[in-house]
Amino acid sequence: MSDYKELLKKAGEFHGDICGGIVVGTKLAIYGMENMGMTPGRKDKRLIVFTEIDRCISDAILSVTRTSVGKKSLKPMGYGKFAATFVNIDTGEAIRVVDMDANKKDKESEGGNEETIEEMIERVDKTPGEELFKIQEVSVKIDPNDLPGKPLEIATCAVCGEVVMDGKHHLKGGKAYCTSCFDRSYYELL
Numbered sequence: 001m002s003d004y005k006e007l008l009k010k011a012g013e014f015h016g017d018i019c020g021g022i023v024v025g026t027k028l029a030i031y032g033m034e035n036m037g038m039t040p041g042r043k044d045k046r047l048i049v050f051t052e053i054d055r056c057i058s059d060a061i062l063s064v065t066r067t068s069v070g071k072k073s074l075k076p077m078g079y080g081k082f083a084a085t086f087v088n089i090d091t092g093e094a095i096r097v098v099d100m101d102a103n104k105k106d107k108e109s110e111g112g113n114e115e116t117i118e119e120m121i122e123r124v125d126k127t128p129g130e131e132l133f134k135i136q137e138v139s140v141k142i143d144p145n146d147l148p149g150k151p152l153e154i155a156t157c158a159v160c161g162e163v164v165m166d167g168k169h170h171l172k173g174g175k176a177y178c179t180s181c182f183d184r185s186y187y188e189l190l
Ligand SMILES: [Zn+2]
Pocket: 015, 017, 018, 019, 020, 021, 022, 056
């Protein structure tokens, strides 16, 4: 089995099934890590990954890069775009990898002979990464609070009394507030 197929299997197990997003996301993550001089499928403490979409592809990226939200090494950005950025926090080197297939304008009109998932796996396995993805060299500023490691700032909200980690509090008049109390919340108390 190729490294790709082995990592694809693992990503599929994590995601629940091997769909198109997992097929492409696995390849994207391998390509990204290789371009960073890192080993796909192996945890690398220097790596932080920003994923831009809350869909299948990002589960494959998580699985292959061994990054996680809990380790602060995975940053889901929710931009709704088929791309991910790989950052080496030791060197500051960063690349943004874009899935070109998902960005084809004439994708819909191609139609007709839809490939099966098995055919897609074979195609993606054999195609060199540079034909599937675009790489941009980028610079990413990461707040020290967002880096892995011990918490730098811990506050308590003056309104709700709940703890706010990692500098995510807001200061006003010398008091700290959580985002829900300070700004607006994604939930409403009933
Ligand atoms: Zn899926």
